[in-house]
Amino acid sequence: MKLEQVLHMIGGDGETNYASNSALQKTVISKAKPIVEKAILDLYCITFPKSLSIADLGCSSGPNTLMVISEIIDAVDRRCHHLNRPSPEFQVYLNDLPTNDFNAIFRSLPGFHEKLKKEKGRDFGPCYIVGVPGSFYGRLFPDKSLHFVHSSYSVHWLSQVPSILESENYIGLNKGHIYIAETSPPLVHKVYLEQFQKDFTLFLRSRSQELVPSGRMVLALVGRIDSNPISRWCGYIFELLAQALNDMVSQGIVEEAKADSFNMPVYLPSIQELRGVIEKEGSFHVDQLEIIELNWDQNHDDDNPNCVPDVMTSGNSIAKRIRAISESMLINHFGTAIIEDLFERFAAKIAGHLSKEKSKVSNLVISMIKKDEDRLVASF
Template sequence: MEVASVLHMNGGTGEASYAKNSLLQQKVMSITKPIRDEAIRRIYNGKLPKCLAFADLGCSSGPNTLFMTCELIETVEMLCRELNHESPEYIIFLNDLPGNDFNNIFKFVECFKQNLNTRVVGGIGKCYITGLPASFYERILPTSSLHFVHSSCSVHWMSQVPKGIENNKGNICMASSSPLDVRNSYYHQFQRDFSLFLKCRARELVEGGSMVLTLTGRSTSGPLSNESHYIWELLAEALNDMVLEGIIKEDQIDSFNIPVYYPSSSELQLEIEKEGSFTLNRLEVFEVSWNAACGEEHNDNSEGYKVAQLIRAAAEPLLVNHFGEAIIDDVFHRYQHILADRMSKEKTVLLNLVVSLTKTT
């Protein structure tokens, strides 16, 4: 599987779209707002740039994309009022893989600018928004062209499925039953990817530039944790049920793996220190319940469905590429019931890591 050409969140605004099923990610962004505000204040006060450039990496599409951009601009404008400074111009780079639904974002850009000018007393500085369809595991912008980098719920996605995991039978990611060599392969792929990510951003950020990353993680050094890959293990359970019923072949699931790795905080910190380009200002850990995917619609009947739709918005393109479109409704119907059962009996949370970094070299 060529991840860069297949991986993307479901586009549009339909029932299974990311736009309709990203309330949990919005909750994560809401929790981490104080850390973003702190970082953007630090870079603005330190540089006082006339043109402020920032990038949202793994922006996807839907309300969360421009929601984050709006918050950052409002924070800077508040600072300008406090310091009696003229508003800077803004250049905003929205990055995701080429399959991302950029068209859906750009439909709302002018409306977004108008609303922001209305919300901010006195209006905002000129705002230029552009799309960057590329993998963030490569250079995507010129040297020293950015003041601030943000990424939420994206960096745990890897550049490729690790090599040498053919014996990860019955699983679709690093799971509690995965052999040790499979776990090591996933970890080493994460190390390569995250180190490359840091090197690329270090070149693109100005000296003293800031970066805030939020990604799903786990609390333990081992993979045996219900706040990490467990949500994917339950999807594998639905697929394995279909193998038992002869709907899909066993070798199909044995050859399918999700390119996702949820690091521990110590693994994340180790890679930051090894790469050496950044000072670690903050590394915080927090939980978000799977129920956050339901928003205000919170009842026993909706919980399993909404969480299944959350994962479908991310995983459907990968599943269609490997298994074909015919099984999709069936697998997520089964997954919905498995999720509802577990959520009624267990504590079901995703653990999140947020890091705030400053470029020093």
């Protein structure tokens, strides 16, 4: 299954849409803000381009879509004021898969432009914003046309489930699971890792061709802080979803063969795995790498001892979050009839898990600089 034909976050205005269930992603964007600002200002203040080209890859559709773009524009505009220079023109490219709700983004643009005009005054910009439908696992932009690339919560999506897991002879290899789990055979981790290495290499190669020399890229993705592929924290959420599916199989609601052939097209890399691909591909220096650890439940505040969230409420809100991102794939594979039941069971599994242990998501934020080819050639 090619992910780009199926995957989309739930759009529209319903209770389960991505826009209402992306608070965790919003927190990651807020916490990564200093890294994004440093990267864009380092870049801008070297060359002061008259027109600054920025791409956000995997922008989705919701309150987060224009959040990073606003932060980047604010940072550059403030620096220009400080230096008493005119602000540059901003050329903004919002990319996602063609199945994304681009119409909702386009409808929000007049309000966004109005707000910019009010806040920044007449001398600002202008800011041109366009949508770019297509997979970031391949070229999206002309050679050396971008100054800055940003992507949040998107690069852990693979281009496809590792093909061996969908091939006739190997169906059932990961029986009872939908991602790498404790009892998955080692081959399962091997093929997931290989798919990630292949996809991420293509991602880096494509961006290195599109970025100007010394162009910058900041990526935030879910990952692992240890080398153990079976993360008790991040990947475990998929194990709970698998358990809910397994219960439905044993009750005859879901066909066993259908469950055996479903696997999630995501990979949560360790820091070493991420760095390994970047080093091997060779086009980027890593400037900064930060880990942001967040509770699965965004209502759970570690700093407030009086905050004891109800596990069932947490279970429901985490289940809705996972539903907003995975429903399109589940419907494609199992049909719509099982979805409500599946997510009710999943919410109860999460609640059961949270009543025993607290779980976190490890987010990796990595800031990279494109190597200067001229300098590379000169150093040979």
